[in-house]
Amino acid sequence: MKKHFAWLCTLFVMSQVYGQQPDKSLVRFVDPLIGTAKMGHTYPGATIPFGSIQLSPDTDTIPYAYQDKYNPEVYRYCAGYQYDDPTIVGFSHTHFSGTGHSDLGDFLMMPTIGELRLNPGTATDPDKGYRSRFSHDKELAEPAYYQVELLDYDIKAELTSSTRVGMHRYTFPETDQGHVILDLKSGIYPFEGKNVWTFLRIENDSLVTGYRQTQGWARTRTVYFALRFSKPFKSYGNKKYDDAQVYRGFWGRFDQSDNFPEIAGKEIRAYFDFDFQEGEAPLMAKMSISPVSTAGAIANMDMEMPHWDFDRVKNEGQQLWQDELSKIQVEMVDQNDMVNFYTSMYHAFLGPTVYMDADNTYRGLDQNVHMAKQFTNYTSFSLWDTYRALHPLFNIVQPERNSDMINSMLAHAEQSVHGMLPIWSHYANENWCMIGYHAVSVIADAMVKGVEGFDYQKGLDASIKTSNTLYFDGIDDYVNLGYVPEDKNSSSVSKTLEYAYDDWAISQMAAHLGNDSIASRYKERSKGFAHVYDSEIGFMRPKLSNGRWKEPFDPLDTHGQGFIEGNSWNYSLYVPHDPEALIQLMGGEKSFVSRLDSLFSMELPEKYFEKTEDITKEGIIGNYVHGNEPSHHVVYLYNWTNQPHKAQDKIRNILKTMYKNSPDGLGGNDDFGQMSAWYIFSALGFYPVAPGSTQYALGSPLVKSARIPLSNGKTFQVTTKNQGEDRAYVKAVYLNGKALKSPFIDHKDIIAGGVLEFHMDKKPAKTK
Template structure:
């Protein structure tokens, strides 16, 4: 009887612990500071999932730091914040997450006390400007919330946000010299002349509206704002500029710098003065943005945050994050892995970002105002990065959003002069950054995986148009010759390989839609990689327009060899759509496995690290560069050989060394969630090697267990037996209780709500 009672009590305790764990808040596993040091390029500020506003501190903005040449200091500030910096310049409302290029940083606000200063100063001489020192001991961040004490002013600054509105809460000391600075010149694109025009209008003693037009990475970008304070300001003004900066004309008769209701010019820094008594309620400010108009910004504010309850906004934002993070529920053996997993989920859901007013209007690529009909319009498509794993992840856990993202791409194509899908676009602009036309990969992957909500035929037609736009990066020569010649277009081998993959993605679409003639045409084009493979050297290498190989050739060099963000060792393995053929080109399985082994074990000579803008020692294992995306699929290529076990220890090594629970814990910039999506897939135990295929390659899971509640009401479950830090090799895999004999699963297995069970051991299962 006692034994039965004990067993029953143990059962109740176990059930209670499991129930408690299932109800545990997942946002507490998110650390927004991960990736804010060194190369991660993430920001720690407040935002909601896919939000238009990313309200975050900037520790420097590096104004006009260089002119048409690389400067590593600029690269450091792509997200505006570096963890090791000692000062904060202010809090701006728009940021990229994890990108390798800078822009945005709109509408920087900074509360100050004492003598008014309207220049930011420098990190070495902060007292000459409005910036403030700060300490990480008095700084914290959570999803949808950030707070810091500005040491020089004894001000506690807190930030939260909704989709289109940033909310500030400033707790001032007693003073009759309180200020809030609004800097319309600050930004995160370091070229002189970024500001084309700015405008500011004082609507009343607590409401300000305006806009900012910039010429930066996006060559013509206009963002409107409405700023409302919870307390009237006693006076206001702006920094005086000469005629070169503010057109005066007949306006010259007025003192526009002091209590004048509107100001226009290229460079405006405004200030708003307040008195504060001891113990007075904090000052709250709401900054709403719009791509269309100040009226739109005001309407967004009224719809999303019509009140002054900061804590309510914070709680609502965190509820949104809790819902999104719950789309994958995992249990990990190591608590740090839980933090890494859910921080990766957090970073994966920061973008692309909503780009339209609450009423559905937005500014399009043609600079006209459009209405999003029956879809949410998104912007900031870092497609060269995110087509690989982020969008495939969305096809499991964010299907409706991914369909809307594709609709946004199709709208972009409709507004394009030549009907091109986006390459790297943001804020109604095409940046033409990076290579390939990888929107077609995103579309193909969604289509073949059964994602609904977009016009499939329209998507195929837009993909075909894009693939035949001959002015783009050597496509004309690629169509005529089957490859991009290096003497006509740089990075020619990378382009050829990526075009070949994208053409395969188009063939997958056409095949899915039953259009065999198109499918056949693009399957043929997808063999373009064969034209740049040199059987003598065993590497992909640049070819000239006369059909000869470019000399000299160095497979380890990243410069002048026909590659971008990689070398021939990396890109020679970039044929994700046809691994079997690649193995044949490289001399068969034995030779291919030796190539993979060497990639991970070789030591790069020091001279190849000299050009730090392309390659650094961080993010590298041997010659495998995890910090640059072309290698992300490579470790899974072992699955196409008889030695898939060779991937397992390498996957776990990447998971442990390239992702850590610290500000410098990312082994490369996160690239709008691609690095994080790689972690999520690989921690779960499978990866989409070739988006556009329904197949996933099996790896070595880091999770103890996982469950994914699916949009169709089913649940996909992962169970790992004998999981442990030294148990990195997969002994056997069972799908719904039946052992599988190939290291692959299908998308339908996931969506049918299967159970995937891994059995692990500490030695290779040969």
């Protein structure tokens, strides 16, 4: 009987082990620390998909007085955090992900104990300030959750967030000298004079409100806040740094630095004092932001987070991430690839970010308050980067959001003086960063792919207006001459090529709407790339307004040669909308393939690296620069030749070398999700070479299988046969059981649902 009972117990345990459902959590594969080292420019803190709040630690170690926009050290801190830094300054509530420029870092908070210090100190001498040492051994980053031990204070800090509210949980030791610093002076890209004005008001013994106005990358930006503590503070105070204004006239009649209920100035640091008993519950704090008012910030907090249940907020946030990550369900050969894939999904879904209060009000480009009617308003459009793959990815897995993003762009155009679509916009500002008018690409791609929810005609009209805004970046000469002349406008070749592509996108829109005259006009404009191609040397090069080529010319140099963030070797291959014409310009298919081969195999002399911003060779294979966007489509151009297999091993190499499961795992700035979107598409086995077209070029999938549940209720699947680390080449491809005769699929093939099946091999398939 005992043996029989023991056998039953063993059977029960085995049934529990083997009968359990496998862990379906995709959140566990996300590592927010990837990209936080070197030049990935990502942040590790707590945020939800597309959330307004990005609550993250800042480790900026640059002395404030020496910070300026030309300092390469400032460039390292675009996201506020560098993995190799030894100290944390505090936790601020707004961050860009992966950008090549910095801003934000609003409302930094830092818990401390002991002697009160209102200066952040430095990494070399942290004891003179409120910053703290920390160790990665006592740091944890997950989607919607961040935790770290502040070693100098023996304080455990935990962060989580909802859309507009960040929640802090601080576990203090026993002390009668507990403080929480609120630094309104601190910020990312904090050059002298960035703060225009700050205001702080003590509403009661646990609620604080205020705002911050800055003139950083955004010329005029105002963010309002409401801060609520879970228990009353016993005292409070502040320090103002614009002393010449503080202690004159009326305000000099009494001390504003101690328990004074409100204060205004350019640069303010406030503190709130608490006592803590041994074993006391952690101190909680909620920080809510608003683009409109402090009343809006309070209302956002009351609506989204009316309670103090930290774990509930964390769990709800991680469920939101699980829902978003589940929009592509993959199986990989290597578990590291699972981490890379879902971390890429995570980074791709960090922005653009929601920019409106819970009541749908927001501040517009005209600095007036607007109501978003029947759409969610978004901000932070890094369009020079994201039009290439991120927004096309959204058209498959986030069509409703992408429609709202387009409505946000159209609202931006309506609020613009000349009806111009955004170039690079954030927080009710246009910062005019980079080139092209790539919002038209986003609109065209959504339109031809049938994304609903925005006015197609309004999209075309706004695109035409934007393309004819003659004061913008050489468009007047481009319209009159067919190209941008270098003697009148720098980066002229890059601008000509990108305007040509954007004009093609407008022609696609017009054709889709049946406007043949507009389509014909813009298709003709889209041929402008030929004006800057020098057939004698075989490169795109800068041309002067008199029609002559600019001298001297070096196709490998990135400076003063008519290009931006690239050289002629890179940009000569930027004609994504007409590869056939490009191939003919370059002497035919044989010559073109040789050019592509050379791009990936050549060795650049050291002198060409000495001028780069980060002075490294990261993100580069030969002269192919994966760490920068103009090259992202290039490897897929082999598909327009009879040797598409030459793309396949290179794609696999890029997937494996430019993306790694480590803090320094990104081969360049993630650029608000574009690098990650490239990875997602390429791992699935197809890529949108020319957004505005419904065509995708096939590559070399990294997945064993992928399942994409579509918003129309159908499912698209990718499967691979004989997948492996040493099988980068595609032997055959089948769509719903039918062999494909060319290395392309159409968007309708995806949206209709079905199965794309790759047969992989160790050797290239035979070519014609």
